[in-house]
Structure formats: structure tokens, C-alpha cells
Amino acid sequence: MQKIITAIFLGCAATSLASDPQVGTGATDGYMLVWQDLFDADELNPLRWDIEVNGDGGGNHELQYYTDRPENVRLGDDGDGNGCLILTARRENYLGRNFTSGRVNSKNRTAFTHGKIEASIKIPSTANGLWPAFWMMGNDYDAVGWPKCGETDIMEMGNAQGISSGLQNCFFNGACHWGQGWPAASYANSLARSYSLQDGEYHLFTVFWDENSIRMYVDLDRYPTQNPYYKLDCPMDEPDNEWSPGNYFHKDNFILFNLAVGGDFTGIHQADAITALNEDNLNEASMYINYVKVYQKGLLSENLDCIDPGDEIESGIESTVYARDYEIHYDGDSIRTNAPRITLYSMCGSPVCTSETGLITTSGLAPGFYLANCENTSRKILVIK
Numbered sequence: 001m002q003k004i005i006t007a008i009f010l011g012c013a014a015t016s017l018a019s020d021p022q023v024g025t026g027a028t029d030g031y032m033l034v035w036q037d038l039f040d041a042d043e044l045n046p047l048r049w050d051i052e053v054n055g056d057g058g059g060n061h062e063l064q065y066y067t068d069r070p071e072n073v074r075l076g077d078d079g080d081g082n083g084c085l086i087l088t089a090r091r092e093n094y095l096g097r098n099f100t101s102g103r104v105n106s107k108n109r110t111a112f113t114h115g116k117i118e119a120s121i122k123i124p125s126t127a128n129g130l131w132p133a134f135w136m137m138g139n140d141y142d143a144v145g146w147p148k149c150g151e152t153d154i155m156e157m158g159n160a161q162g163i164s165s166g167l168q169n170c171f172f173n174g175a176c177h178w179g180q181g182w183p184a185a186s187y188a189n190s191l192a193r194s195y196s197l198q199d200g201e202y203h204l205f206t207v208f209w210d211e212n213s214i215r216m217y218v219d220l221d222r223y224p225t226q227n228p229y230y231k232l233d234c235p236m237d238e239p240d241n242e243w244s245p246g247n248y249f250h251k252d253n254f255i256l257f258n259l260a261v262g263g264d265f266t267g268i269h270q271a272d273a274i275t276a277l278n279e280d281n282l283n284e285a286s287m288y289i290n291y292v293k294v295y296q297k298g299l300l301s302e303n304l305d306c307i308d309p310g311d312e313i314e315s316g317i318e319s320t321v322y323a324r325d326y327e328i329h330y331d332g333d334s335i336r337t338n339a340p341r342i343t344l345y346s347m348c349g350s351p352v353c354t355s356e357t358g359l360i361t362t363s364g365l366a367p368g369f370y371l372a373n374c375e376n377t378s379r380k381i382l383v384i385k
Contacts, residue, residue, distance in 0.1 A: 040083030160267030174230030
């Protein structure tokens with residue numbers, strides 16, 4: 001019989017900027033914080049994020065030109081002491097477009113399979129014509145394109161239905177898109193929250209993504225017993241059905257944040273119909289992202305692939321695994337076992353190091369998951385520094 005005893009205390013590093021605790025739902029239900037960006041630095045880290053520059057309309061006839069200018073994309077204080085990623089939409093003539101804005105993604109920089117992903121976002125007033133979004137796509141996008149890569153829209157606001165119903169400040173949706181080509185298979189769910197999501201406060205958007213489903217929540221830190229506002233069942237039980245969602249949503253994904261202007265989602269295609277950017281707000285509005293975090297459980301179905309380890313994660317970890325007559329112990333500085341030999345493997349199965357004394361120090365290891373093996377007993381270990 002195998003017995004696992006684990007005591008984990010994970011939090012985020014304190015910063016001088018942030019007045020918000022930047023915790024979210026935290027490390028609960030077996031989830032461990034494995035990567036985060038608190039956006040408290042002076043500049044956006046290019047090893048984590050790419051700032052997109054294009055005016056192609058995003059395939060949705062959007063009206064903005066995405067730039068890498070600080071007027072549209074920057075890190076800064078939100079005015080309340082919170083360091084944030086700030087995406088700003090502006091009414092201005094720029095390279096043939098009537099608006100500029102910002103969009104960033106972590107493609108080929110920070111990607112992962114499965115976990116709990118959440119972001120704290122202050123959403124601007126979208127009425128009428130702004131389209132803020134927090135979403136993910138398959139990291140194989142460059143190789144297979146859309147929709148084969150799969151798309152998970154965790155939060156979108158500003159759609160035409162919300163506008164027509166007069167509920168722009170509380171009407172939002174989650175969605176997934178996938179398939180072999182256009183038209184893509186899609187499942188979306190739109191609903192109106194009982195309170196405004198555009199109230200000048202931060203709201204937490206959380207997605208749980210595992211081998212069986214994708215589930216989305218808003219303000220789960222405030223309302224922990226709520227039902228998901230979106231759920232897609234996507235078990236990998238139809239490998240021969242090339243349109244089954246389970247064949248598209250179990251691979252590395254990257255993160256995107258953007259603030260679009262107009263387009264098919266909003267039902268607005270003319271610049272003079274965009275009322276969200278007006279004289280009262282000096283023809284600009286911003287979306288603030290206080291932080292984004294990725295949690296995982298250390299399951300073999302999970303993966304984390306990042307160039308940069310993300311912002312420091314404070315950890316006081318005691319993790320001891322007992323199996324047969326041997327134990328594997330990790331205290332944050334070293335991995336040790338009472339077996340005579342221990343080998344550490346990457347999650348790709350490549351050997352990283354071997355010790356004949358049963359002791360491996362973690363100072364030379366990159367943060368991430370490793371498979372520790374001693375005497376045919378293997379356990380996945382999360383190394384955080």
C-alpha cells in the first residue's frame with residue numbers, strides 16, 4: 001500500500017507596487033501554483049509575452065490596429081497601487097484604421113496542458129463597441145492553423161446580444177471553437193451576471209481544464225460554491241471522430257489578452273457607431289490585468305513548457321512520498337531518498353541527473369515538474385525555487 005503525505009504552502013511573492021493581494025483562489029483542491037505573471041515589473045517580459053502588431057481585423061472584421069506602442073500596451077500602475085498589464089484602445093487614425101489597441105500572447109513562450117488558469121481583470125465600459133477578451137489557443141497554431149489548434153474563450157464581453165438587451169455591463173460569455181476547417185465547430189454560453197462586471201473593480205476569471213472537461217467561473221474567490229458559467233465535456237473517447245472536441249483540447253495551450261474594437265462579435269463595423277470611445281473618456285479606454293496564474297496537480301497528463309519561469313513563487317514545501325520500503329522527500333532545497341540510487345527525469349522522459357547517494361540538490365534545476373525514480377518507484381515532483 002502506498003501512502004502519500006503532503007503539506008504544501010504556496011503564495012505569491014510580495015511586491016512594493018501591488019495593493020491587491022494577487023492571490024485569487026489560491027492553491028486549493030490539490031492544485032499547486034506553477035507559473036505566474038504579476039505584471040509588477042517595469043516592462044513586459046519578452047520571454048513570456050509577444051506584443052502583436054497588425055491591422056488584419058483578427059478574422060472578425062475588427063476595426064483596430066494592434067500596435068506595440070506604450071500608448072496601447074504597457075505595464076504600469078492602475079492608479080490604486082496595482083501593477084498591471086494595461087491594454088488601451090484609442091480612437092485615432094493609424095495606418096488606415098480608425099482605432100488602435102493592444103493584444104499580447106504567450107505563444108511559444110509559456111504553454112501548458114491542463115490545470116487551473118485564472119486572471120484578475122478590470123474591464124472597461126464596453127458600450128458600445130469594445131470587445132475585451134481573455135482566452136487560450138493550442139500552441140500548435142503555427143503548424144496546424146485555426147481551428148485545428150482549438151480555441152478556449154474564457155471571457156468575452158461586448159457582444160451584439162448584450163448591446164441589444166441593454167446589459168452590456170454584465171453580459172458576457174465563454175466559448176470553445178475547434179475542428180478541421182471552416183466553418184468550425186463551436187459551443188458558447190452567454191449570460192448576464194446579477195451584478196456589473198464593468199464597475200471599476202477587478203473580477204477573477206477562472207478555468208479548470210482537465211482530461212474530461214473545461215469549466216469556467218467568474219469571481220470564484222468571492223463565490224466559491226457557484227456553478228460554472230460554461231462547461232464543455234471533452235473526454236478523449238472518440239479518437240476516430242475528427243470533429244470530437246476531445247481531439248483538440250488536450251495539448252499545450254498559450255494565453256492571450258486583447259481589447260478589440262468593433263467587429264462581428266459586437267455587430268458594429270462602422271467607426272462612427274463606436275460609442276465606447278468618446279469625448280467624455282478622451283476617446284480611449286483601458287483593460288487592466290492585475291495577474292495571471294497557472295496551477296497544476298502534478299498529474300502525468302499535465303505539461304508546463306516555459307522559456308521564463310515566471311514571477312517568483314514563495315514556497316515552504318514539505319513533500320514526502322512513501323512507497324514500499326522507500327521514500328522520496330523534497331524540502332525545497334533537495335530531493336532525497338533512503339534508496340541507494342535515485343534518478344531524476346524530465347517530463348519528456350529524458351534523464352536529468354542520477355545520484356548514487358540518494359541525494360539531489362535542486363539549485364541547478366529549472367523550476368517545473370520532474371519524475372523522481374528510486375528502485376522502480378516513481379513520483380512526479382514539483383520543483384519551485
